[in-house]
Amino acid sequence: MLEVMIDNKNGNIWDIADLVSNVTWKTSRIGKAGSLDFTFVKGAIYQNKDFRIENGDIVRVRKDGMNVFYGYVFKIDSGQDEDVKVTAYDQLRYLLFNDTLIFSAKTASEIVQMIARKYNLKTGQLDESNYVIPTMAEDNTKLMDMICKALDLTLVSTGRIYVLFDDFGQMALRDVTTMLLDFSLGEGGLMTDYSFSRSIDNETYNRIELVRAGKEPEDRVRGLEDPGNIAKWGRLQLHQKVDDGLNEAQINERLSNLLKLKNREQKTLSIEEIGNVRVRAGCLAPVFIESLGLSQFMLVEECVHKFEGDDHTMSLEMKVF
Structure with missing residues (x-):
């Protein structure tokens, strides 16, 4: 059973589950707020004459007693017909403005805490990311992009993936290894369709170059490459500036980690399944598809849940390691 509540922030809380249709909940692992889109019929027979919905109102959604979405109305569309379309975003929407x-x-965890404290955002579980970033100077940059940069630096330095998301009204930062689902997707679950892609067109590099701008010319560039994959694919080079304070050992470690992360085909798997609200972007899930020879853990990159009447389906974009 889907529960949809509207809080007008004036003491009125409305249960509109019987009025809504076509509810869509979307989450993304990187750089986006969670969103909820739904439609309701204005002036419906069961609608209280005092019911109103305004931008800024709180939207709470639960499914079978489980927390799904907590956010705020940002867009209301209506016309001559009776349908009203509403778009709400979770708290991460307030990270999409620029600052310096x-x-x-600071660690990525500390950066999240500092930003949350400065902008009065609510936090929940923040896993400690441990890697200390020497400096980050961000000028006229989105807050979300600052956090994503900190998480990227943590990934290339430690190999550990962290995901930022809104956990029913509280900003959470979690190591993805703590978000392991205890059930299978694909043929081990309730899959209805899939598609699989392999590409070297984006985010695949077989030579990594790191540049320290403040050093002497002979010390500026350090490189690492895979000659075998260069012969196979041609030269695909990633050229990045790094902090001048990194020593040789740190530079070499970053080169090694980046080549390990980037020197491979980028594989993506799209799955259509019967819905389960425990699945959201950032989860690790065991996936089994015999025809592809796949039986491994994968990371949910994008997740779209659709609720239409009693039907609940989900569309997943999976990252294949």
Whole structure:
């Protein structure tokens, strides 16, 4: 059973589950707020004459007693017909404005905490990311992009993936290994369709170059490459600037980690399944598809849940390691 509540922030809380249709909940692992889109019929027979919905109202959604979405109305569309279309976003929407901030010797977890504290955002579980970023000077940059940069630096330095998301009204930062689903997707679950893609067109590199701008010319560039894959695919080069304060050992470690992450085909798997609200972007899931020879853990990159009457389906974009 789907529960949809509207809080007008004036003491009125409305249960509109019987009025809504075509509910869509979307989450993304990187750089986006969670969103909820739904339609309701204005002036419906069961609608209270005092019911109103305004931008800024709180939207709460639960499914079979499980928390799904907590956010705020950002868009209301209506016309001559009786349908009203509403778009709401979770708290991460308030990270999509620009600021100028400087961070020194902070972990990604600390950066999330500092931003949340400065902008009065609610936080929940924040896993400690441990890697200390020497400096991050961000000028006129989206807050979300600052956090994503900190998480990227943590990934290339430690190999560990963290995901930022809104956990029913509280901003959470989790190591993806703690978000392991205890059930299978694909043929081990309730899959109805799939598609599989392999590409070297985006985010595949077989030579990595790191540049330290403040050094002497002979010390500026350090490189690492895979000659075998260069012969196979041609030269695909990633050229990045790094902090001048990194020593040789740190530079070599970053080169090794980047080549390990980037020197491979980028594989994506799209799955259509019967819905389960425990699945959201950032989860790790065991996936089994015999015809592809796949039996491994994969990361949910994008997740779209659709609720139409008693039907609940989900569309997943999976990252294949």
